[in-house]
Amino acid sequence: MSELHTVNKSPFEKNSFDSCLGHVLEGSAVLLYEDGVYAALKGTATEGKVKAAQGVKFYALGPDLKARGLAQDRVSDGIEIIDYAGFVDLATEHDKVVAWV
Amino acid sequence: MSEDIKNFLYLNRRAPYGTIYAWESLEVVLIGAAFDQKVSLAFVDDGVFQIVKGQDTSAIEMKNFSPTYSALGDYDVNQLYVEQESLEERGLSVDDLMHLTWEDEDEDWAEKDSIRVVSRAELNKIIEAQDVVFSF
Amino acid sequence: MKFAIQINEGPYQHQASDSAYLFTKTALEKGHEIFRVFFYHDGVGNGTRLTTPPQDDRHVVNRWAELAEKHELDLVVCVAAAQRRGLVDDGEAERNGKDATNIHPKFRISGLGQLIEAAIQADRLVVFGD
Numbered sequence: 037m038s039e040l041h042t043v044n045k046s047p048f049e050k051n052s053f054d055s056c057l058g059h060v061l062e063g064s065a066v067l068l069y070e071d072g073v074y075a076a077l078k079g080t081a082t083e084g085k086v087k088a089a090q091g092v093k094f095y096a097l098g099p100d101l102k103a104r105g106l107a108q109d110r111v112s113d114g115i116e117i118i119d120y121a122g123f124v125d126l127a128t129e130h131d132k133v134v135a136w137v
Numbered sequence: 138m139s140e141d142i143k144n145f146l147y148l149n150r151r152a153p154y155g156t157i158y159a160w161e162s163l164e165v166v167l168i169g170a171a172f173d174q175k176v177s178l179a180f181v182d183d184g185v186f187q188i189v190k191g192q193d194t195s196a197i198e199m200k201n202f203s204p205t206y207s208a209l210g211d212y213d214v215n216q217l218y219v220e221q222e223s224l225e226e227r228g229l230s231v232d233d234l235m236h237l238t239w240e241d242e243d244e245d246w247a248e249k250d251s252i253r254v255v256s257r258a259e260l261n262k263i264i265e266a267q268d269v270v271f272s273f
Numbered sequence: 274m275k276f277a278i279q280i281n282e283g284p285y286q287h288q289a290s291d292s293a294y295l296f297t298k299t300a301l302e303k304g305h306e307i308f309r310v311f312f313y314h315d316g317v318g319n320g321t322r323l324t325t326p327p328q329d330d331r332h333v334v335n336r337w338a339e340l341a342e343k344h345e346l347d348l349v350v351c352v353a354a355a356q357r358r359g360l361v362d363d364g365e366a367e368r369n370g371k372d373a374t375n376i377h378p379k380f381r382i383s384g385l386g387q388l389i390e391a392a393i394q395a396d397r398l399v400v401f402g403d
Contacts, residue, residue: 037265037266039264039265042399044288044289044292044401044402045403051182055150055181055182058222058257059181059257059260059261059264060261061261061265069292070288070289070292071288099295120295120296120298120299121299121302121303123296123299124296124299124300124303124305125303127276127296127300127397127399128274128305128396128397131268132267132268132269132270132397132398133270133397133398133399133400134148134264134270134272135270135272135399135400135401135402136150136272137272137273137281137400137401137402137403143392143393145392157314158281158314161313161314161353161354164353164385165313165385165388165389168384168385168386168389169385169389171386172386172389172390172393174389174393269392269398270398271279271392271398271400272400272402273281273313273314273402
């Protein structure tokens with residue numbers, strides 16, 4: 037079964053992002069939203085972790101990036117920026133949603 | 138599939154008392170036990186602190202809800218997965234945890250351990266097998 | 274597809290209710306069904322009709338109520354969590370001898386079984402929290 041994991045906390049404040057990465061299986065997706073979008077940025081201490089996650093597809097919620105003044109070119113290569121419609125699609129395309137609140 | 142029995146996992150990642158999440162999620166588990174679904178609990182990250190033995194809240198004037206975990210076996214909630222890595226990161230071993238048991242009706246009410254310490258890799262397979270994951 | 278939505282945090286303090294609202298609204302626009310929205314923990318605070326935000330801010334409670342009106346959403350507030358936090362409907366006021374109620378009429382107070390039932394009936398449970 038494929039899973040959509042959601043992370044809504046900054047990786048610099050809480051361990052939700054790290055914990056999520058420790059529990060994703062290949063073929064799963066991770067959506068970064070709310071303060072979770074800070075894990076999507078280039079040149080951060082977390083960028084390497086995103087790149088090292090084999091076979092995991094990363095998404096970041098555009099409205100949350102925009103709200104925080106984070107231009108799209110700040111987002112790591114390979115992370116797809118989506119809107120709420122994309123969020124809903126991800127939730128339907130995967131067999132379940134696991135929230136790392 | 139909506140009428141079938143589902144695999145429910147309660148993902149516990151929070152320590153008790155500092156916030157109410159642990160207690161109120163336990164209340165969901167107790168109510169949910171009446172619904173005849175296949176239920177398991179995972180204790181990950183600070184969630185492992187929920188089932189540390191010897192909790193005594195008398196001096197902080199809060200309810201000690203830890204005895205409730207001992208009652209889970211009576212509700213047929215007896216699959217409690219504790220992540221090995223989370224224990225080790227926190228300097229804990231299974232000996233620091235409450236001894237939680239259930240009685241197996243099929244084996245003449247033999248007392249069995251409810252807690253199973255599993256590796257992160259094993260837990261990931263368990264999460265994969267679920268239909269629904271509750272987070273609190 | 275049928276969704277169940279769980280909201281663990283109150284309005285304004287956390288973004289959880291905002292995110293859940295936008296997810297729910299978008300899912301409905303895309304033709305999906307929302308089986309139930311269940312408010313738990315401090316999330317019960319999303320259901321008080323006495324909420325009065327400044328005029329230049331969004332009204333989180335009314336926004337949920339309006340979405341519920343338009344799509345006949347089932348907005349359920351957990352009774353145990355509500356009692357602890359002082360959210361009261363007519364039944365609770367009578368049972369517990371309270372002199373007022375504060376639940377918004379588009380929300381209803383019910384038991385935790387409503388969350389479990391929603392998770393059983395829906396194809397997906399999506400949790401919004403801290």
